[in-house]
Amino acid sequence: MGMDRGKYVLGIDLGGTKIAAGLVDSGGEVSNYCLVPTGAADGVEAVINRIVLAAKQAMAGYGEKIDAVGVGFPGLADPRTGMTTAPPNLPGWGEVPLGAMLQTALALPVFVDNDANAAALGENLFGAGRGCQEVVYITVSTGIGGGIITSGRLMHGFGGGAGEVGHMILDPGGPACRCGGRGCWEALSSGTAIAREAQRRIQNGEHSRVTVLAGDGPIRAEHVFQAQAEGDALAMEVIDRAIQYLGLGVANLVNVLNPQRVIIGGGVARAGDPVFVPLRERVRQMAFGRAREVEILPAGLAHLSGVVGAATLAFAAGSNSQCL
Ligand SMILES: [Zn+2]
Known part of the structure:
Protein backbone atom coordinates (compact mmCIF):
# COMPACT_ATOMS: atom_id res chain seq x y z
CA MET A 1 0.00 0.00 0.00
CA GLY A 2 2.96 2.30 -0.52
CA MET A 3 4.01 2.88 3.04
CA ASP A 4 5.69 6.16 3.88
CA ARG A 5 8.55 6.29 6.31
CA GLY A 6 7.36 7.01 9.82
CA LYS A 7 4.06 5.25 9.13
CA TYR A 8 2.88 2.08 10.80
CA VAL A 9 0.49 -0.82 10.35
CA LEU A 10 -1.15 -2.30 13.41
CA GLY A 11 -0.68 -6.07 13.34
CA ILE A 12 -3.06 -8.23 15.36
CA ASP A 13 -2.50 -11.95 15.88
CA LEU A 14 -5.64 -13.59 17.26
CA GLY A 15 -4.86 -16.88 18.99
CA GLY A 16 -6.92 -19.36 20.95
CA THR A 17 -5.36 -18.27 24.27
CA LYS A 18 -3.92 -14.80 23.62
CA ILE A 19 -4.23 -11.80 21.36
CA ALA A 20 -0.94 -10.17 20.35
CA ALA A 21 -0.84 -6.68 18.86
CA GLY A 22 1.94 -4.33 17.83
CA LEU A 23 2.88 -1.54 15.46
CA VAL A 24 5.00 -2.61 12.50
CA ASP A 25 6.97 -0.15 10.40
CA SER A 26 7.90 -0.52 6.73
CA GLY A 27 11.15 -2.23 7.75
CA GLY A 28 9.31 -4.91 9.73
CA GLU A 29 10.34 -3.51 13.14
CA VAL A 30 7.80 -3.95 15.92
CA SER A 31 6.97 -1.43 18.65
CA ASN A 32 4.29 -1.21 21.36
CA TYR A 33 3.96 -5.01 21.40
CA CYS A 34 1.28 -6.14 23.83
CA LEU A 35 -0.56 -9.30 24.81
CA VAL A 36 -4.15 -9.67 26.03
CA PRO A 37 -5.80 -12.99 27.00
CA THR A 38 -8.35 -14.11 24.40
CA GLY A 39 -10.83 -15.49 26.92
CA ALA A 40 -12.34 -17.60 24.12
CA ALA A 41 -14.88 -19.20 26.47
CA ASP A 42 -16.59 -15.81 27.05
CA GLY A 43 -17.94 -15.77 23.50
CA VAL A 44 -17.54 -13.78 20.30
CA GLU A 45 -18.50 -10.33 21.58
CA ALA A 46 -16.08 -10.52 24.52
CA VAL A 47 -13.25 -11.67 22.24
CA ILE A 48 -13.89 -8.81 19.82
CA ASN A 49 -13.90 -6.32 22.71
CA ARG A 50 -10.51 -7.68 23.78
CA ILE A 51 -9.14 -7.39 20.22
CA VAL A 52 -10.18 -3.71 20.25
CA LEU A 53 -8.60 -3.30 23.70
CA ALA A 54 -5.29 -4.81 22.50
CA ALA A 55 -5.45 -2.64 19.36
CA LYS A 56 -5.98 0.55 21.36
CA GLN A 57 -3.14 -0.33 23.75
CA ALA A 58 -0.75 -0.86 20.84
CA MET A 59 -1.93 2.34 19.08
CA ALA A 60 -1.63 4.57 22.14
CA GLY A 61 0.25 7.76 21.30
CA TYR A 62 0.63 6.91 17.58
CA GLY A 63 -2.84 7.96 16.33
CA GLU A 64 -2.36 9.55 12.89
CA LYS A 65 0.82 7.61 12.16
CA ILE A 66 -1.16 4.39 11.66
CA ASP A 67 -2.32 3.64 8.10
CA ALA A 68 -4.09 0.31 8.39
CA VAL A 69 -4.74 -2.82 10.44
CA GLY A 70 -3.88 -6.42 9.56
CA VAL A 71 -5.40 -9.38 11.40
CA GLY A 72 -4.18 -12.99 11.41
CA PHE A 73 -7.14 -15.25 12.16
CA PRO A 74 -6.78 -18.84 13.48
CA GLY A 75 -9.18 -20.38 10.96
CA LEU A 76 -10.79 -19.76 7.59
CA ALA A 77 -10.89 -16.08 6.66
CA ASP A 78 -11.91 -14.55 3.35
CA PRO A 79 -9.48 -11.71 2.60
CA ARG A 80 -11.91 -10.11 0.11
CA THR A 81 -14.76 -9.71 2.60
CA GLY A 82 -13.08 -9.92 6.01
CA MET A 83 -15.54 -12.70 6.87
CA THR A 84 -14.25 -15.33 9.31
CA THR A 85 -15.55 -18.85 9.87
CA ALA A 86 -15.76 -21.05 13.00
CA PRO A 87 -12.16 -21.84 13.99
CA PRO A 88 -11.63 -24.97 16.15
CA ASN A 89 -10.09 -23.00 19.06
CA LEU A 90 -12.72 -20.21 19.31
CA PRO A 91 -15.93 -21.92 20.48
CA GLY A 92 -19.24 -20.41 19.31
CA TRP A 93 -17.57 -18.19 16.71
CA GLY A 94 -19.67 -19.18 13.65
CA GLU A 95 -19.61 -16.70 10.75
CA VAL A 96 -18.31 -13.33 11.93
CA PRO A 97 -17.67 -10.24 9.74
CA LEU A 98 -14.49 -9.50 11.71
CA GLY A 99 -13.02 -7.13 9.12
CA ALA A 100 -16.10 -4.90 9.01
CA MET A 101 -16.51 -4.89 12.80
CA LEU A 102 -12.90 -3.83 13.43
CA GLN A 103 -13.04 -1.26 10.64
CA THR A 104 -15.96 0.37 12.47
CA ALA A 105 -14.36 0.13 15.92
CA LEU A 106 -10.91 1.40 14.86
CA ALA A 107 -11.83 3.70 11.95
CA LEU A 108 -9.00 2.31 9.79
CA PRO A 109 -8.86 -0.02 6.76
CA VAL A 110 -8.66 -3.63 8.01
CA PHE A 111 -7.13 -6.64 6.20
CA VAL A 112 -7.95 -10.13 7.47
CA ASP A 113 -6.48 -13.49 6.46
CA ASN A 114 -5.72 -16.89 7.92
CA ASP A 115 -2.85 -16.67 10.46
CA ALA A 116 -0.57 -19.13 8.65
CA ASN A 117 -1.08 -17.22 5.38
CA ALA A 118 -0.20 -14.03 7.25
CA ALA A 119 2.93 -15.62 8.75
CA ALA A 120 3.96 -16.87 5.28
CA LEU A 121 3.72 -13.33 3.94
CA GLY A 122 5.61 -11.97 6.97
CA GLU A 123 8.44 -14.47 6.45
CA ASN A 124 8.49 -13.61 2.75
CA LEU A 125 8.76 -9.88 3.34
CA PHE A 126 10.88 -9.70 6.50
CA GLY A 127 12.02 -13.19 7.55
CA ALA A 128 13.68 -16.31 6.14
CA GLY A 129 11.96 -15.96 2.75
CA ARG A 130 13.21 -12.47 1.97
CA GLY A 300 13.20 -15.97 10.94
CA LEU A 301 10.67 -13.91 12.88
CA ALA A 302 10.30 -16.10 16.00
CA HIS A 303 7.55 -15.01 18.41
CA LEU A 304 6.83 -11.84 16.42
CA SER A 305 5.84 -13.74 13.25
CA GLY A 306 2.12 -13.46 14.08
CA VAL A 307 2.07 -9.68 14.51
CA VAL A 308 4.53 -8.94 11.68
CA GLY A 309 2.68 -11.38 9.40
CA ALA A 310 -0.67 -9.76 10.17
CA ALA A 311 0.74 -6.31 9.39
CA THR A 312 2.18 -7.52 6.07
CA LEU A 313 -1.38 -8.30 4.93
CA ALA A 314 -1.83 -4.54 4.76
CA PHE A 315 1.64 -3.89 3.29
CA ALA A 316 1.01 -6.46 0.55
CA ALA A 317 -2.52 -5.34 -0.30
CA GLY A 318 -2.55 -3.57 -3.63
CA SER A 319 1.03 -4.40 -4.57
CA ASN A 320 1.70 -6.95 -7.28
CA SER A 321 4.68 -8.52 -5.64
CA GLN A 322 5.59 -9.09 -2.02
CA CYS A 323 9.25 -9.44 -2.89
CA LEU A 324 11.80 -6.85 -1.96
ZN1 LIG B 1 -7.21 -33.53 9.11
Whole structure:
Protein backbone atom coordinates (compact mmCIF):
# COMPACT_ATOMS: atom_id res chain seq x y z
CA MET A 1 0.00 0.00 0.00
CA GLY A 2 2.96 2.30 -0.52
CA MET A 3 4.01 2.88 3.04
CA ASP A 4 5.69 6.16 3.88
CA ARG A 5 8.55 6.29 6.31
CA GLY A 6 7.36 7.01 9.82
CA LYS A 7 4.06 5.25 9.13
CA TYR A 8 2.88 2.08 10.80
CA VAL A 9 0.49 -0.82 10.35
CA LEU A 10 -1.15 -2.30 13.41
CA GLY A 11 -0.68 -6.07 13.34
CA ILE A 12 -3.06 -8.23 15.36
CA ASP A 13 -2.50 -11.95 15.88
CA LEU A 14 -5.64 -13.59 17.26
CA GLY A 15 -4.86 -16.88 18.99
CA GLY A 16 -6.92 -19.36 20.95
CA THR A 17 -5.36 -18.27 24.27
CA LYS A 18 -3.92 -14.80 23.62
CA ILE A 19 -4.23 -11.80 21.36
CA ALA A 20 -0.94 -10.17 20.35
CA ALA A 21 -0.84 -6.68 18.86
CA GLY A 22 1.94 -4.33 17.83
CA LEU A 23 2.88 -1.54 15.46
CA VAL A 24 5.00 -2.61 12.50
CA ASP A 25 6.97 -0.15 10.40
CA SER A 26 7.90 -0.52 6.73
CA GLY A 27 11.15 -2.23 7.75
CA GLY A 28 9.31 -4.91 9.73
CA GLU A 29 10.34 -3.51 13.14
CA VAL A 30 7.80 -3.95 15.92
CA SER A 31 6.97 -1.43 18.65
CA ASN A 32 4.29 -1.21 21.36
CA TYR A 33 3.96 -5.01 21.40
CA CYS A 34 1.28 -6.14 23.83
CA LEU A 35 -0.56 -9.30 24.81
CA VAL A 36 -4.15 -9.67 26.03
CA PRO A 37 -5.80 -12.99 27.00
CA THR A 38 -8.35 -14.11 24.40
CA GLY A 39 -10.83 -15.49 26.92
CA ALA A 40 -12.34 -17.60 24.12
CA ALA A 41 -14.88 -19.20 26.47
CA ASP A 42 -16.59 -15.81 27.05
CA GLY A 43 -17.94 -15.77 23.50
CA VAL A 44 -17.54 -13.78 20.30
CA GLU A 45 -18.50 -10.33 21.58
CA ALA A 46 -16.08 -10.52 24.52
CA VAL A 47 -13.25 -11.67 22.24
CA ILE A 48 -13.89 -8.81 19.82
CA ASN A 49 -13.90 -6.32 22.71
CA ARG A 50 -10.51 -7.68 23.78
CA ILE A 51 -9.14 -7.39 20.22
CA VAL A 52 -10.18 -3.71 20.25
CA LEU A 53 -8.60 -3.30 23.70
CA ALA A 54 -5.29 -4.81 22.50
CA ALA A 55 -5.45 -2.64 19.36
CA LYS A 56 -5.98 0.55 21.36
CA GLN A 57 -3.14 -0.33 23.75
CA ALA A 58 -0.75 -0.86 20.84
CA MET A 59 -1.93 2.34 19.08
CA ALA A 60 -1.63 4.57 22.14
CA GLY A 61 0.25 7.76 21.30
CA TYR A 62 0.63 6.91 17.58
CA GLY A 63 -2.84 7.96 16.33
CA GLU A 64 -2.36 9.55 12.89
CA LYS A 65 0.82 7.61 12.16
CA ILE A 66 -1.16 4.39 11.66
CA ASP A 67 -2.32 3.64 8.10
CA ALA A 68 -4.09 0.31 8.39
CA VAL A 69 -4.74 -2.82 10.44
CA GLY A 70 -3.88 -6.42 9.56
CA VAL A 71 -5.40 -9.38 11.40
CA GLY A 72 -4.18 -12.99 11.41
CA PHE A 73 -7.14 -15.25 12.16
CA PRO A 74 -6.78 -18.84 13.48
CA GLY A 75 -9.18 -20.38 10.96
CA LEU A 76 -10.79 -19.76 7.59
CA ALA A 77 -10.89 -16.08 6.66
CA ASP A 78 -11.91 -14.55 3.35
CA PRO A 79 -9.48 -11.71 2.60
CA ARG A 80 -11.91 -10.11 0.11
CA THR A 81 -14.76 -9.71 2.60
CA GLY A 82 -13.08 -9.92 6.01
CA MET A 83 -15.54 -12.70 6.87
CA THR A 84 -14.25 -15.33 9.31
CA THR A 85 -15.55 -18.85 9.87
CA ALA A 86 -15.76 -21.05 13.00
CA PRO A 87 -12.16 -21.84 13.99
CA PRO A 88 -11.63 -24.97 16.15
CA ASN A 89 -10.09 -23.00 19.06
CA LEU A 90 -12.72 -20.21 19.31
CA PRO A 91 -15.93 -21.92 20.48
CA GLY A 92 -19.24 -20.41 19.31
CA TRP A 93 -17.57 -18.19 16.71
CA GLY A 94 -19.67 -19.18 13.65
CA GLU A 95 -19.61 -16.70 10.75
CA VAL A 96 -18.31 -13.33 11.93
CA PRO A 97 -17.67 -10.24 9.74
CA LEU A 98 -14.49 -9.50 11.71
CA GLY A 99 -13.02 -7.13 9.12
CA ALA A 100 -16.10 -4.90 9.01
CA MET A 101 -16.51 -4.89 12.80
CA LEU A 102 -12.90 -3.83 13.43
CA GLN A 103 -13.04 -1.26 10.64
CA THR A 104 -15.96 0.37 12.47
CA ALA A 105 -14.36 0.13 15.92
CA LEU A 106 -10.91 1.40 14.86
CA ALA A 107 -11.83 3.70 11.95
CA LEU A 108 -9.00 2.31 9.79
CA PRO A 109 -8.86 -0.02 6.76
CA VAL A 110 -8.66 -3.63 8.01
CA PHE A 111 -7.13 -6.64 6.20
CA VAL A 112 -7.95 -10.13 7.47
CA ASP A 113 -6.48 -13.49 6.46
CA ASN A 114 -5.72 -16.89 7.92
CA ASP A 115 -2.85 -16.67 10.46
CA ALA A 116 -0.57 -19.13 8.65
CA ASN A 117 -1.08 -17.22 5.38
CA ALA A 118 -0.20 -14.03 7.25
CA ALA A 119 2.93 -15.62 8.75
CA ALA A 120 3.96 -16.87 5.28
CA LEU A 121 3.72 -13.33 3.94
CA GLY A 122 5.61 -11.97 6.97
CA GLU A 123 8.44 -14.47 6.45
CA ASN A 124 8.49 -13.61 2.75
CA LEU A 125 8.76 -9.88 3.34
CA PHE A 126 10.88 -9.70 6.50
CA GLY A 127 12.02 -13.19 7.55
CA ALA A 128 13.68 -16.31 6.14
CA GLY A 129 11.96 -15.96 2.75
CA ARG A 130 13.21 -12.47 1.97
CA GLY A 131 13.80 -11.84 -1.71
CA CYS A 132 12.14 -15.09 -2.86
CA GLN A 133 9.18 -15.42 -5.24
CA GLU A 134 8.44 -19.07 -4.45
CA VAL A 135 8.08 -19.92 -0.78
CA VAL A 136 6.18 -22.52 1.20
CA TYR A 137 5.74 -21.70 4.89
CA ILE A 138 4.74 -24.46 7.29
CA THR A 139 4.00 -24.07 10.98
CA VAL A 140 4.30 -27.22 13.08
CA SER A 141 2.95 -26.84 16.61
CA THR A 142 -0.30 -28.20 18.08
CA GLY A 143 -1.49 -28.60 14.47
CA ILE A 144 0.15 -28.06 11.09
CA GLY A 145 -0.75 -25.00 9.03
CA GLY A 146 0.77 -23.40 6.00
CA GLY A 147 0.86 -20.61 3.48
CA ILE A 148 2.04 -20.75 -0.13
CA ILE A 149 3.69 -17.84 -1.95
CA THR A 150 3.91 -18.33 -5.69
CA SER A 151 5.14 -15.73 -8.21
CA GLY A 152 5.54 -13.47 -5.16
CA ARG A 153 1.87 -13.68 -4.17
CA LEU A 154 -0.06 -15.51 -1.52
CA MET A 155 -2.09 -18.37 -2.99
CA HIS A 156 -5.72 -18.34 -1.81
CA GLY A 157 -7.37 -20.86 -4.11
CA PHE A 158 -10.98 -20.73 -5.25
CA GLY A 159 -12.63 -20.44 -1.84
CA GLY A 160 -9.76 -19.00 0.22
CA GLY A 161 -8.80 -22.42 1.61
CA ALA A 162 -5.44 -22.94 -0.14
CA GLY A 163 -2.46 -23.73 2.07
CA GLU A 164 -4.27 -26.10 4.47
CA VAL A 165 -1.31 -28.42 4.19
CA GLY A 166 -1.95 -30.04 7.59
CA HIS A 167 -4.83 -32.00 6.13
CA MET A 168 -2.88 -33.63 3.30
CA ILE A 169 -3.57 -37.33 3.84
CA LEU A 170 -0.30 -39.22 4.20
CA ASP A 171 -1.65 -42.48 5.65
CA PRO A 172 -5.35 -43.25 5.01
CA GLY A 173 -5.26 -45.92 7.76
CA GLY A 174 -3.40 -43.63 10.18
CA PRO A 175 -4.46 -41.91 13.41
CA ALA A 176 -7.67 -39.84 13.63
CA CYS A 177 -7.40 -36.12 12.88
CA ARG A 178 -9.44 -33.35 14.53
CA CYS A 179 -10.92 -32.60 11.06
CA GLY A 180 -12.69 -35.96 11.16
CA GLY A 181 -10.34 -37.61 8.66
CA ARG A 182 -7.56 -40.16 9.18
CA GLY A 183 -3.82 -40.00 8.67
CA CYS A 184 -3.66 -36.27 7.92
CA TRP A 185 -0.18 -34.75 8.12
CA GLU A 186 -0.98 -32.98 11.40
CA ALA A 187 -2.21 -36.25 12.94
CA LEU A 188 1.26 -37.71 12.20
CA SER A 189 3.82 -34.91 12.64
CA SER A 190 2.43 -32.13 14.87
CA GLY A 191 3.46 -31.60 18.48
CA THR A 192 0.09 -33.04 19.50
CA ALA A 193 0.74 -36.15 17.37
CA ILE A 194 4.19 -36.62 18.94
CA ALA A 195 2.77 -36.38 22.48
CA ARG A 196 -0.15 -38.66 21.63
CA GLU A 197 2.04 -41.38 20.09
CA ALA A 198 4.38 -41.36 23.12
CA GLN A 199 1.39 -41.58 25.44
CA ARG A 200 -0.16 -44.46 23.45
CA ARG A 201 3.03 -46.53 23.64
CA ILE A 202 3.54 -45.81 27.34
CA GLN A 203 -0.07 -46.81 28.06
CA ASN A 204 0.64 -50.06 26.22
CA GLY A 205 3.29 -50.83 28.84
CA GLU A 206 6.51 -49.45 27.32
CA HIS A 207 8.95 -47.62 29.56
CA SER A 208 10.33 -44.15 28.85
CA ARG A 209 11.96 -41.12 30.50
CA VAL A 210 8.95 -39.23 29.14
CA THR A 211 6.85 -40.53 32.05
CA VAL A 212 9.28 -39.00 34.57
CA LEU A 213 9.61 -35.71 32.67
CA ALA A 214 5.84 -35.26 32.40
CA GLY A 215 5.36 -35.98 36.13
CA ASP A 216 1.72 -35.68 37.15
CA GLY A 217 0.78 -33.57 34.13
CA PRO A 218 -0.08 -34.58 30.58
CA ILE A 219 2.70 -35.67 28.20
CA ARG A 220 3.71 -32.82 25.91
CA ALA A 221 5.91 -32.77 22.80
CA GLU A 222 8.63 -30.87 24.77
CA HIS A 223 8.92 -33.84 27.14
CA VAL A 224 9.43 -36.20 24.21
CA PHE A 225 12.08 -33.91 22.66
CA GLN A 226 13.87 -33.64 26.00
CA ALA A 227 13.83 -37.43 26.48
CA GLN A 228 15.10 -37.86 22.91
CA ALA A 229 18.03 -35.53 23.68
CA GLU A 230 18.80 -37.72 26.72
CA GLY A 231 18.93 -40.80 24.49
CA ASP A 232 15.61 -42.37 25.48
CA ALA A 233 14.79 -45.15 22.98
CA LEU A 234 11.02 -44.68 22.85
CA ALA A 235 11.30 -40.88 22.45
CA MET A 236 13.87 -41.34 19.67
CA GLU A 237 11.55 -43.69 17.78
CA VAL A 238 8.49 -41.47 18.23
CA ILE A 239 10.32 -38.36 17.00
CA ASP A 240 12.01 -40.23 14.17
CA ARG A 241 8.58 -41.40 12.96
CA ALA A 242 7.15 -37.85 13.16
CA ILE A 243 10.14 -36.48 11.19
CA GLN A 244 9.82 -39.23 8.55
CA TYR A 245 6.25 -38.05 7.96
CA LEU A 246 7.32 -34.39 8.14
CA GLY A 247 9.78 -35.15 5.34
CA LEU A 248 7.15 -37.02 3.35
CA GLY A 249 4.79 -34.04 3.51
CA VAL A 250 7.51 -31.54 2.59
CA ALA A 251 8.67 -33.77 -0.30
CA ASN A 252 5.11 -33.93 -1.66
CA LEU A 253 4.77 -30.14 -1.42
CA VAL A 254 8.09 -29.42 -3.12
CA ASN A 255 7.29 -31.92 -5.90
CA VAL A 256 4.05 -30.07 -6.63
CA LEU A 257 5.20 -26.47 -6.09
CA ASN A 258 8.99 -26.46 -6.66
CA PRO A 259 9.61 -23.66 -4.13
CA GLN A 260 13.00 -22.02 -3.67
CA ARG A 261 12.57 -22.20 0.12
CA VAL A 262 10.50 -24.12 2.59
CA ILE A 263 10.32 -22.24 5.89
CA ILE A 264 9.32 -24.11 9.01
CA GLY A 265 7.96 -22.29 12.05
CA GLY A 266 6.06 -23.28 15.18
CA GLY A 267 7.12 -25.05 18.38
CA VAL A 268 8.43 -28.22 16.74
CA ALA A 269 10.78 -26.20 14.50
CA ARG A 270 12.32 -24.61 17.61
CA ALA A 271 13.90 -28.01 18.35
CA GLY A 272 16.48 -26.97 15.71
CA ASP A 273 19.04 -29.40 14.24
CA PRO A 274 17.48 -32.57 15.73
CA VAL A 275 14.53 -31.80 13.42
CA PHE A 276 16.16 -30.00 10.47
CA VAL A 277 19.11 -32.35 9.82
CA PRO A 278 17.05 -35.56 9.34
CA LEU A 279 14.25 -33.58 7.66
CA ARG A 280 16.56 -32.20 4.95
CA GLU A 281 18.02 -35.68 4.39
CA ARG A 282 14.56 -37.23 4.06
CA VAL A 283 13.39 -34.58 1.58
CA ARG A 284 16.55 -35.01 -0.53
CA GLN A 285 15.83 -38.74 -0.73
CA MET A 286 12.19 -38.31 -1.78
CA ALA A 287 11.98 -35.10 -3.79
CA PHE A 288 12.02 -35.34 -7.57
CA GLY A 289 14.35 -33.61 -10.02
CA ARG A 290 14.97 -29.91 -9.45
CA ALA A 291 12.57 -29.82 -6.53
CA ARG A 292 15.43 -31.45 -4.59
CA GLU A 293 17.38 -28.14 -4.65
CA VAL A 294 14.95 -26.59 -2.16
CA GLU A 295 16.39 -24.89 0.92
CA ILE A 296 14.67 -25.87 4.17
CA LEU A 297 15.08 -23.17 6.80
CA PRO A 298 13.70 -22.29 10.25
CA ALA A 299 11.38 -19.26 10.43
CA GLY A 300 13.20 -15.97 10.94
CA LEU A 301 10.67 -13.91 12.88
CA ALA A 302 10.30 -16.10 16.00
CA HIS A 303 7.55 -15.01 18.41
CA LEU A 304 6.83 -11.84 16.42
CA SER A 305 5.84 -13.74 13.25
CA GLY A 306 2.12 -13.46 14.08
CA VAL A 307 2.07 -9.68 14.51
CA VAL A 308 4.53 -8.94 11.68
CA GLY A 309 2.68 -11.38 9.40
CA ALA A 310 -0.67 -9.76 10.17
CA ALA A 311 0.74 -6.31 9.39
CA THR A 312 2.18 -7.52 6.07
CA LEU A 313 -1.38 -8.30 4.93
CA ALA A 314 -1.83 -4.54 4.76
CA PHE A 315 1.64 -3.89 3.29
CA ALA A 316 1.01 -6.46 0.55
CA ALA A 317 -2.52 -5.34 -0.30
CA GLY A 318 -2.55 -3.57 -3.63
CA SER A 319 1.03 -4.40 -4.57
CA ASN A 320 1.70 -6.95 -7.28
CA SER A 321 4.68 -8.52 -5.64
CA GLN A 322 5.59 -9.09 -2.02
CA CYS A 323 9.25 -9.44 -2.89
CA LEU A 324 11.80 -6.85 -1.96
ZN1 LIG B 1 -7.21 -33.53 9.11
